[in-house]
Amino acid sequence: MKKAERYQKIIQYFEEHVPVAETELHYSNPFELLMAVVLSAQCTDKRVNMVTPKLFEAFPYPEVLANASVDEVFTYIKSISYPNNKAKHLVGLGIMLMEKFNGEVPDNIEDLQKLPGVGRKTANVIVSVIHHTPAMAVDTHVFRVSARLGLTTNAKTPLAAEKQLVKFIPAEKIHIAHHWLILHGRYTCLARSPKCMECGLAQYCKSFGKF
Numbered sequence: 572m573k574k575a576e577r578y579q580k581i582i583q584y585f586e587e588h589v590p591v592a593e594t595e596l597h598y599s600n601p602f603e604l605l606m607a608v609v610l611s612a613q614c615t616d617k618r619v620n621m622v623t624p625k626l627f628e629a630f631p632y633p634e635v636l637a638n639a640s641v642d643e644v645f646t647y648i649k650s651i652s653y654p655n656n657k658a659k660h661l662v663g664l665g666i667m668l669m670e671k672f673n674g675e676v677p678d679n680i681e682d683l684q685k686l687p688g689v690g691r692k693t694a695n696v697i698v699s700v701i702h703h704t705p706a707m708a709v710d711t712h713v714f715r716v717s718a719r720l721g722l723t724t725n726a727k728t729p730l731a732a733e734k735q736l737v738k739f740i741p742a743e744k745i746h747i748a749h750h751w752l753i754l755h756g757r758y759t760c761l762a763r764s765p766k767c768m769e770c771g772l773a774q775y776c777k778s779f780g781k782f
Contacts (some may be wrong), residue, residue, distance in 0.1 A: 664687050664689065689707075
C-alpha cells in the first residue's frame with residue numbers, strides 16, 4: 572500500500588468512527604487552555620483537569636497571574652509533575668502576556684513560542700485547538716501511533732514526524748487529525764500493551780502482529 576493510500580484509508584476510518592475528536596483538557600478561553608497545556612507537559616490530562624478549576628478561579632486573567640508569586644502559584648499545582656518549573660513558567664508567561672501582548676494570547680506559533688514554558692508542541696496545540704490552524708502538535712502518542720501505522724517513516728524527532736504528517740494530511744483536517752492520533756494512542760495503541768485485536772486500523776497498520 573502506497574503512503575498516500577494509507578493516509579486516505581486511516582483518515583477515512585477516523586472520520587467514520589471518531590467524527591468528533593477534541594482536547595480532553597478543560598478550558599473556557601485561550602488563556603485557560605494555554606495554562607492547561609503548559610501544565611500537561613509530561614503529565615496526564617486527567618491530573619491537569621483536577622487542579623485547573625481552582626487555578627483558573629485564582630488567576631482568571633493574565634494580569635492577575637503576572638502579579639502572583641511563584642510560591643502562590645505552586646500551591647495550586649503542587650500535585651502536577653515538575654510543579655516548581657511550571658509555577659515559574661506560568662508566572663513568567665503572565666508577565667510576558669501583559670508586557671508584550673496586551674494581555675492577549677498570541678494567535679501564531681512564532682509569538683507563542685516566546686512565552687516561558689511554551690515550545691513548538693504547545694504552540695501548535697493552542698493554534699490548532701483555538702483557531703483550527705493546520706498545525707500538527709506531536710506528543711509521545713502522536714509520535715508513536717504515526718510510526719506504528721506507517722504514517723511516518725524513520726522520523727527521529729517530533730519535528731520530523733510533524734513535517735511528514737502535514738505533508739500528507741489535508742490542511743483542513745490537520746487540527747482534528749492531531750486529536751485522532753492522540754486519542755488512539757491514549758486508549759487503543761498503548762505504548763506497552765497495544766490493543767491490536769480491538770483496533771479497527773489493524774488492516775492498515777505496519778506494526779500489527781509485532782506485539
